[in-house]
Amino acid sequence: MLRDSCSVILGLHHRQVFLERVRSKAVSLESVDKLLEFFDSVYPNIVIHTTGLTSVERCERNSSLAYHINTKLAANVARACGIRGIILIHISTDHLFTGEFPFVEESQPIQPLNIYGQSKGSAETKVLENCPNALIIRTNFYGWGPPYRCSFSDRIIKTLRKGQPLMLFEDVFFTPTIIEVLARSVFDLCRVGASGIYHVVGDERLSKLDFGLKVARHFELDIDLINISKLTDQPHLVRRPLEMSLSNQKTCSVLGRSLGNVDAHLVKLRQQEHGQAFREIQNL
Ligand SMILES: NC(=O)c1ccc[n+]([C@@H]2O[C@H](COP(=O)([O-])OP(=O)(O)OC[C@H]3O[C@@H](n4cnc5c(N)ncnc54)[C@H](OP(=O)(O)O)[C@@H]3O)[C@@H](O)[C@H]2O)c1
Numbered sequence: 001m002l003r004d005s006c007s008v009i010l011g012l013h014h015r016q017v018f019l020e021r022v023r024s025k026a027v028s029l030e031s032v033d034k035l036l037e038f039f040d041s042v043y044p045n046i047v048i049h050t051t052g053l054t055s056v057e058r059c060e061r062n063s064s065l066a067y068h069i070n071t072k073l074a075a076n077v078a079r080a081c082g083i084r085g086i087i088l089i090h091i092s093t094d095h096l097f098t099g100e101f102p103f104v105e106e107s108q109p110i111q112p113l114n115i116y117g118q119s120k121g122s123a124e125t126k127v128l129e130n131c132p133n134a135l136i137i138r139t140n141f142y143g144w145g146p147p148y149r150c151s152f153s154d155r156i157i158k159t160l161r162k163g164q165p166l167m168l169f170e171d172v173f174f175t176p177t178i179i180e181v182l183a184r185s186v187f188d189l190c191r192v193g194a195s196g197i198y199h200v201v202g203d204e205r206l207s208k209l210d211f212g213l214k215v216a217r218h219f220e221l222d223i224d225l226i227n228i229s230k231l232t233d234q235p236h237l238v239r240r241p242l243e244m245s246l247s248n249q250k251t252c253s254v255l256g257r258s259l260g261n262v263d264a265h266l267v268k269l270r271q272q273e274h275g276q277a278f279r280e281i282q283n284l
Pocket of ligand 1: 073
């Protein structure tokens with residue numbers, strides 16, 4: 001666990017979160033001055049910015065809120081980190097492209113299809129303007145989430161365990177990673193002094209349907225409850241890319257290792273269910 005090797009402070013917004021051996025402090029990201037005050041009270045070496053308005057539908061309904069949370073607050077954090085010379089890790093997304101090509105590389109110009117992607121894309125620009133050495137991580141992750149925030153794997157496991165049917169898209173492709181591999185890879189990129197944009201995703205590209213089928217098999221759940229669906233048959237949803245897979249070659253070559261395929265990650269996910277971190281997250 002990263003908190004065995006680092007002292008971790010959670011900067012909180014509305015929700016209270018208590019974790020063992022982790023300090024929590026409320027922080028406003030609304031002004032650079034407030035952020036500087038916060039940094040001067042805790043002296044961080046590294047800041048990981050994970051804030052986001054992550055609902056694609058909500059971003060589309062309220063674009064000014066999306067740009068405020070996803071772009072403006074990221075710019076404020078980057079400005080404060082830039083002024084104090086703090087290493088910034090900014091969490092971005094795989095939602096930045098039209099979906100024409102698989103395994104997109106970091107050098108490809110972004111072309112987001114919706115407000116969520118556009119606001120996260122402009123955050124990347126603002127972050128690098130304000131903090132040129134920032135490390136920007138584009139990713140798509142899953143793992144055991146708290147009761148109030150289901151990850152994609154949580155949704156699959158919970159639904160199938162209840163014996164309920166589940167619809168999954170066969171025409172949406174991605175390269176998901178388990179949170180444990182994401183966290184370790186980001187930590188190691190930071191240790192080697194990486195800066196700029198890195199894709200930290202799994203090695204394997206698959207559809208959301210195939211991911212669900214793999215989860216069901218690893219957790220010995222009823223695959224017959226999974227129904228095939230298509231994003232292209234859902235015209236009421238906000239436009240999204242059908243292809244979100246990213247290439248992790250740059251990250252793998254800097255780290256000198258692969259980031260693992262879905263089966264390897266799902267073996268870890270199953271093992272984690274019996275561990276202390278799982279119990280801690282379930283009690284949040
Ligand atoms: N989940 C994925 O697979 C995925 C994929 C690609 C990228 N990402 C990126 O990864 C990051 C984390 O995603 P997530 O799925 O963990 O998101 P999440 O569960 O929706 O969490 C969003 C966080 O942002 C905070 N927040 C919201 N409004 C804020 C504000 N005005 N000021 C300060 N904090 C605010 C929330 O705090 P409160 O709850 O206290 O309001 C919450 O902690 C996001 O930047 C997202 O774009 C996620």
